[in-house]
Amino acid sequence: RKAEAGPTNLSAPIQLRKNICTHCSVGCTVVAEVQNGVWVGQEPGWDSPINRGTHCAKGASVRELVHGDRRIKYPMKLVNGEWQRITWDQAINEIGDKLGAVRAKSGAYSVFWLGSAKFSNEGAYLYRKLAAFWGTNSVDHQARICHSTTVAGVANTWGYGAQTNSYNDIRNSKTIIIMGGNPAEAHPVSLQHVLTGKEINRANLFVIDPRFTRTAAHSTEYVRIRPGTDIPVMWGMLHHIFKNGWEDKDFLAKRVFGMDEVRKEVEKWTPEEVERVSGVPGEQLKRVAETFAKQKPSTLIWCMGATQKTVGTANVRAYCNLLLATGNVGSAGTGANIFRGHCNVQGATDLGLDVTTLPLYYGLVEGGWRHWSRVWEVEYDWLQARFDEVPAKAGRNARTRKQNMETPGIPTTRWFDAALMPADDVDQRDNIKAMMVFGHGGNTVTRMPDVAKGLEKLDLLVIADPHPTTFAIHGNRKNDTYLLPICTQFECSGSRTASNRSVQWGEKVVEPIFESKDDYEVLYRLAEKLGFADRMFKNIKVEGKRPVPEDVLREINRGGWSTGYCGQSPERLKSHMARQGDFDLVTLRAKDGPNSGDYYGLPWPCWGKPEVKHPGTHILYNTNLNVRDGGGTFRPRFGLEHQGKTLLAEGSFSLGSELTDGYPEFTFGIFKRLGWDSLLTEQELATIQRIGGNNVDAVSWANDLSGGIQRVCLEKGVVPYGNGKARSLAWNLPDPVPVHREPIYSPRPDLVAKYPTLPDARQFRLPNAGASVQKAGIERNIPRDFPIVLTSGRLVEYEGGGEETRSNKWLAELQQDMFVEINPADASAQGIVDGGWVWVEGPDYKAKAKVKALVTERVAKGVAFMPFHFGGWFQGVDERKKYPKGTDPIVLGEPVNGVTTYGYDPVTGMQETKVTLCRIVKAA
Amino acid sequence: MKLVSLFPLRAAFFGLFGAILLAVSAPAPAAAQIVNPTAQAVQEDKLLRQLHHLEGRISIPDQKASVLIQPAGREWREFHNTTVFWTGAISILGILAALLVFYAVRGRIAIDSGPSGKTMTRFNGFERFIHWMTAGTFIVLGITGLNVAFGKYLLLPLIGAEAFTTFSQLGKYAHNYLAFPFMIGVVFMFLAWVKENIPNAVDVAWLKAGGGLFVKGAHPPAKKFNAGQKLIFWSVILGGVALSISGVILLFPFYATGMAEMQLAQIVHGIVGGVIVAIMIAHIYIGSVGMEGAFDAMGSGEVDVNWAKEHHSLWVKEEAEKGKVPGAAAAVPAE
C-alpha cells in the first residue's frame, strides 16, 4: 500500500483526519488529506492553539512515514546471519516460546522490556501492564536517557515531575532563560511562542549554553559556559540575588522549605570561583540574575543540557531553586518550562514505563500494587507470584517475591552491563538474557562498544518498530533476532500527552501499511501467547485481536487519580480535537463551544471523573485560580514536617479554598474530621469502604476509585493532594542541596580534585563505579591526551537515533553527512579544514568515529559537538549491508555514542552524553 | 603624489574592507565577551552595500545554493540582453551590409588573366577534410548559437512557441555535440596551417595595398596565405579557442566554476561567437561567390595557376621551385 501525492482530485471526496506529529513533544496537530484510503496531502492545522498550522521540517514531512519506502514490511528473523521472512503467527509463537525458556531458566527479570515514548498513552500503559503481568519492573523507555533527572529533581521539589506551564504561556514572560536547551532545533514550533513573547513584551531572552546555538542567535544575551558547570552558574546567580536581597521573601516564607540550606552552599560560589569553574564573568551573571529576579514574570526553560549528566538530578534541583528564590513558580509567565523530548515521552512517563513505578507515579509500594490490582481486577497475590525470588548473592540478602516486586528494575542505560557483568554483581536471579525492544533506537545509549557485546550475549532479541533500528545491525548476532513491523501512530488511534501535559487524541489516518500492525494488537498477541490475555484485557474491549484504545483510556481514567488522568475521557479529548479553534492562544481556555471553560487537551491534573468536568490544569501550583478552574498548590509528598519545621504552606492557598492555610493530602479520615464525609454519595461511600476494608480512614484521593473524595475537594476549592511547601532541601537525595561535581571525564584535573563525583555505590541492581572511573581517568592522564570536551545533541531535521528521519527522503536530503563541530583554533592546530574528514577518538575502548569537520565558532575553543542521530557506520566501517534488504536508511553515519563514555546519575541512572573528552585528528 | 591625495583612497579602501571583514567575520564569542545577538544581527541593506553578493552556510551539498542574493544576476541580464545582443547584431548586420556594398561596387573578383586551364594543388585531401569538418560544424554551431541569442525575436514569432522549442532543443543538442568536432578541427587547422600563417613583412605591403581587393587588377604579392587569410586563420584559431574554453565551461556548468565564472564565460562566448560569425560571413563570401576560382581551393583542392599567380605569386614561385606547378620549370639547383 503506497501513498502517492497527486493533485487533490476535487471531484472525489477528501477526508481530513487529525493526528499529532510523532516527533517531538510540542504536539503539533497534523491534518491529513485522505482520498480512497491514501494519505495524499497535508494541510496546516490552523485551529491548534499549540502550532496554529505550523510545523518544523519533521512535522511538515511526516506523510513520508506512511509512504514507508524503507520500513519493515513483514516479520523477519535472523537465521545464521541472514534475514528471513516469516509470518506473524510464527513470529509470536517462537518469541513466546523463547521468552518462556528464558523465564524458566533465569527468571522473569532476565527479560528486559524496553518500551517507547512513541507509544500512545494507551500503548505505554498496556506495555507497563504487560511487564507487571510478566513479573518485572525492568521496563523502561526513553525518559531514562532524557528527562528522568528532571522528573526526579522536580518531583522531589514540588510534587510532579513535569513542565509547570506551557509553550503558549511563555508569551506572558518578561524574562526568559533558556539553559541547556536548543529549542530552535529541538522544539522549533515552541519558538513561535517564545519569539512572539520576546517581541510583544520586549522580553529579555537569555541563552546559557556552551554552544552559540540557533536559539542563542535569537537571544538578547548569550552566556557561554563550560559544559558541566550548571550548578556553579545557578549558584553564581543566586549569590548575587541573595547578596542584594532580590529574592522573593514573601514567596519563600509561605511556600518554600529549606532555602537557608541552599544559601549556605551558595555563599561558597563567589563570582571569582564561578568564573574560574564555568568561565562566566561575574558582571554578566549579575546582570542576568538581576533581570531574572526583577523583571518578572520570569521563566526558566531547560532540556538535555541540564539533564543528561552525572549531576542531572542535582542540576535540575538547582534550577528549581532559582525559580523558587525569585518566586517564579505557579503563575502566568513563570515556571519551569521543561521542554520534554519525544512526542509522548510525557505520557509514557506518566503511564509508568519506568523501572521505579507503576502507572501514574503510584511507585512500587504495596499500596500502589494493590491499587492497580483493584483497577485491573486481578488478584494482588497472582501478580506477586509472577515475580522471581532473589537468592542471597555476594553478601547481599535474599529477596522475597514481594520485596522483588517493590524493588526498581534495571534501566535502559545499564541493561548491557546486566547482561555482561558476572551474575553475582547483578542483584537478581540471573543476568539479562533477552530483550524486547518496542520503539527505541540502538544508537542512543552511551558506550556502544559494550552494547555490542551485550547484544551478542542475549538469547533473544526482539525489535518491534516501524524501522529495523541499529539494534538490528549492531554487534554480531546471527540468530534468535526478530523484527516485527509496527505501524506508526498515524496508522492507529490513541491519545498522546504533549510537553505541557495537554492530552491530544490522534485519529487513524490510514490503515497500517504492508504487514505492519499497531502496538496494541502486538501486545495482545504476546499476552495471549504468554497466557494472560484474558486477565490483562479483562475490562478492555478487544476487536479481533486488537484492543480498543478508547477502552484502554477508560481504564487509565479509572485508575489515574494520583495525577489527575481521571477526567480525560476519550469523548472529551475527541471533542477538544474537533473544536480546537475554540481555545485561546495564550490562556489555552475555551471561550465557548461544547468545551467552554476547559483548557486545551485537559492538561493533567484533570481532577475527578469526566462527568465532573474539571477543565484540566494549564499552570501547575497556581494559587491565583480556584482549583475548579485549574488552580493548585505545591504538593506535600514528603511528610508534614521535617526537623521540627512544617512542610505545609503557610498563609498561602489557592483562590476560593475553604481551607486557608496549608493542609495535607485528603483521606477519608481527614474527610471525617472535617465533616466532609457527609458530602459523599452512598455509592461513593460504598466504594471507599470496599477499598479500605479494615482501614477505611486511609483511603485517599489517590486510590478512591469512586472519585468521591476528589469531587468533594473540588466543591470545597481544595487541592486533593494537599497544600504544601516546595522543598529546596531534598533530604532523601544523595546531595540534599545540589553540589557541583565535575563530570567523570573532565578537562580540569584541578577541579576534579576539589569537586569530585560521588563515591561508588550500588544503584538499580548494579554497581555505579563513577568515582573509580573518574579517578582512573586522571591517573591515565586523559585530559592531556584527549583535550577536547565532546558534547552532543540535536539537529532539527533528524530525531533520536534517526532511523525514521534518516529514512525520510525529504529530511535525509538536508543532512547527508555526520559531522563534528570544531572551533577554528582547534581545527587549524590539527590542520583540519571545513568539510574534511576527521577521526574523533574517545578515551575508552579505543573508540573512534570517522566524520566530517564543520569548523565553526559555534563551539568554543576546546569544545566539540556532534549530533547523535546517525548510525549504520561503526568505528569507521559502513555497515549498510547488514540491514535487511530495502530497510536501510538513506543516510548513514557514525553514532556519537560509539565514542561516549561511562557516567550515571545516582538517582535515575541517567547516562552522561553531554560531557566527555575526545581528541580530533585529520583522517586520510 | 602627496600623502594627502593618497589618504582618501586608502581610507576608502580600509573602510570598505574593514566593513566587509566586520560583517563577514564578527569576532569570536569568547566566554568573557558579552554579546547581544539581537542587536548584532546583520542588516540586509548594509551587507548588500558592502558585498557583491550575500552568502552564508547551507546544509545541502549544493554549494551554489549558499549564495542568498546575487544582484549580479541583474547585471548579467543587462549584459546578455544588451551587450551580447547588440555586439552580435551589429557585427553581423554590419558585415552583411558591407559585403552588399562591396558586391555592388566591386562585383565578383574575377581571374584577371582568365583561367589558364592548368591547375596546381593548393590543399590536399586531409586539409580539405579538416576545413569542411570545421566549417560545417561551425555553421551549425553558429546558426544554433544565434538561434539562442536571436531566435526568440526572429524565428519564434514566425513558427510559434512549440515549433521554436523543438527547433531550439534540437539546436541545443546539435550545438553541444558538434562543438567537439569543431574543437578538433580548430586544433588540426592550427597544426596544418600555422607555419604559413606566421605574419611577415609581405603582409604589411599586402595590407597597405588593401589586398588589391578594392582596385581591379591590383595583385599585391602573397605567399601561401595572404594577410587577409591570416587574419581569418587567426580569428578562427583565437576565436575558436575562446569559444572552446568558454563553451566547455558552459557545457559542464559549475563543475569547476562558480556563478561569476559561468556568467563571464557566457558573456565571452556570446560576444566572441557573434563577432566570429560576422568575420566568417566575410570569409565565406570571399571563398565562394566573392571571388572567381577561390572555391576550388577547398573544393577539389586544385586551383587554376593563373588564379594562384594573381593572388599568391610568391607561393606559386615556391611551388614552382619544387616542381609542383605545371608549365613552370622546376628550379634547377645552381651548380
Next chain:
Amino acid sequence: MARMKFLCDADRCIECNACVTACKNEHEVPWGINRRRVVTINDGKPGERSVSMACMHCTDAPCAAVCPVDCFYTTADAVVLHSKDLCIGCGYCFYACPFGAPQYPKVGNFGSRGKMDKCTYCAGGPEADNSSAEYAKYGANRLAEGKLPICAEMCSTKALLAGDGAMIATIYKERVLKRGYGSGAWGWKVAYKETITV
C-alpha cells in the same frame, strides 16, 4: 488582483526547514531540486541570521528576460511561472536570477540539464488548474484552490510571510515597530526594486 510576494523575517527564522520540506512534500519535488532553501549568514557567530529563499517572483523578472525560448509568463497575481513544455534547459535563467531560484534535474549527458524547475508560488503551471498534468510538472496549485503557499503557511515561527505585498509589508512593519529591531526585507530591493522602511 493582489501582488503576491514573499518576505522572510530573518529575526524570526530559525532555520527549521519546515518551509523546505513542506514544499517537497506538497509537490513531490525530487531529491536534488530545492525550490526553497534556507541560508544562514554569519553561521555560528553573534548576528547569525537565517533566511528562507525561493523564487521571489520578481518585478521585471530577469529570468523571463533572458530565456531564449521566452517560456515565462506572469500571472495576474504577479506570480512568475514558466512552461516546462517550452523550456530547453539552457540554464540562462539561473545565471540571471538574483536568488538562485531555478533548479535543474541532472538528466542525460553533459550540459543537457532537464527542464528547469522552480518555486511556482504554489500556483502550478500553464496546464488546466489542478489537473494531473499540471501536478506532474509543477506540483499542486494551491492558489487555484484559494490557499496560499504551503511553505509560508507551515513556517514554524511565522517568519515566512506570503501574500499580497502590501499586506505582508504591513505585518512586517508592525512587528519591527513592536519589537524595535529588524534586519530588513531580504531580497526586496533586488526583486521588487522597493523595500520596507520602518
